[in-house]
Amino acid sequence: MKNNALKPLAIIVALVLAGCSSVPERNSLLEQARGEYASAQANPQVTSLAAAELRQAGDSLERANNASNKRESDATVDHLAYVAKQHVAIARETAGQKNAELMVANAAAERDRVRLDARTREADSAQRSAEYSQRQAEASRRSAEAAQRRSESSRLQSEASQRQSEASQRQSEEARLQSEASQRQAAMERQAAADAQLGTLAARQQTQDAETRARALEAQLLELQARKTDRGMVVTLGDVLFDTDRAQLKAGGMRNVEKLADFVRRYPQRNVMIEGFTDSTGSDSRNQELSNERAGAVRTALLGMGIGTERITSRGYGDAFPVAGNDSAAGRQMNRRVEIVVSDDSGNISAR
DSSP, X not given: OHHHHHHHHHHHHHHHHHHTTSOOOOTTHHXXXXXXXXXXXXXHHHHHHOHHHHHHHHHHHHHHHHHHHTTOOHHHHHHXXXXXXXXXXXXXXXXXXXXXXXXXXXXXXXXXXXXHHHHHHHHHHHHHHHHHHHHHHHHHHHHHHHHHHHHHHHHHHHHHHHHHHHHHHHHHHHHHHHHHHHHHHHHHHHHHHHHHHHHHHHHHHHHHHHHHHHHHHHHHHHHTTOEEETTEEEEEEEGGGBOTTOOOBOHHHHHHHHHHHHHHHHOTTOOEEEEEXXXXXXXXXXXHHHHHHHHHHXXXXXXXXXXXXXXXXXXXXXXXXXXXXXXXXHHHHXXXXXXXXXXXXXXXXXXX
């Protein structure tokens, strides 16, 4: 089929080649070529289906126009115009042939679509028949089930009557149980009120016990001449409880440490931090060493009195954190000290 479609093109090409040797000698050929090319350009079928051929026709017509503008011989102009006309003819023939091929292709596609629609309708008809049969079977099944349900309904009605009778008995029993439950609830409420009263008394007793312990704790700390600070209660051992430039506690210092040990034993939830300090006299290294030794001496004394090592921390600060000026003997004596910081009930001591 394609070979038959290409025969007209071959004939046109042959005519073009033949025309190159026998161009008619007429001056009106250029005008004809221009008119035919313009007509082909105005044809949407030619511009869309034979664009390449139409472009060749335009190129040929441009050469003919150029030859005419340059006043070349009439024979040359006529020859080029003739070639342009032949190219226009080829473009039209090509567009017609391609349009015919498109029509054939569209007809085949439409035929296939019609066949597909027919097969689809047949399948739909078969499906509808199957669905109808299925619905009939379903209707028969539902009818049988309805009859079974009616029979079951009669049985259930009989059972419902029996259950209603049993329900009446249960209601009587529930009323009796509810009365007993109300009596138990009243008893429980009376017991809860009594327990609440006992709880209030117990809480009041705990508060009183806590206040008693706090007063006893405060009395013992006051006996140690402790003072309240942001870090807790602090007991201070002055320089007079140590020999000059020494870390050994004197007898008076040991008595204070014994009181402190007795306090720590009474309150096992409390820990102590022992901090040693010096005045600014002497070198920094000696001051640091002496403050460490004096804090360590108090720690060693507490350990010897049965206080666990996990409850005692000690550290020397040298001449840091003075409590008085170091420009007088009295101020320096106040700065030479050991402070014991007592923790809170949770064993916590705030950092310095």
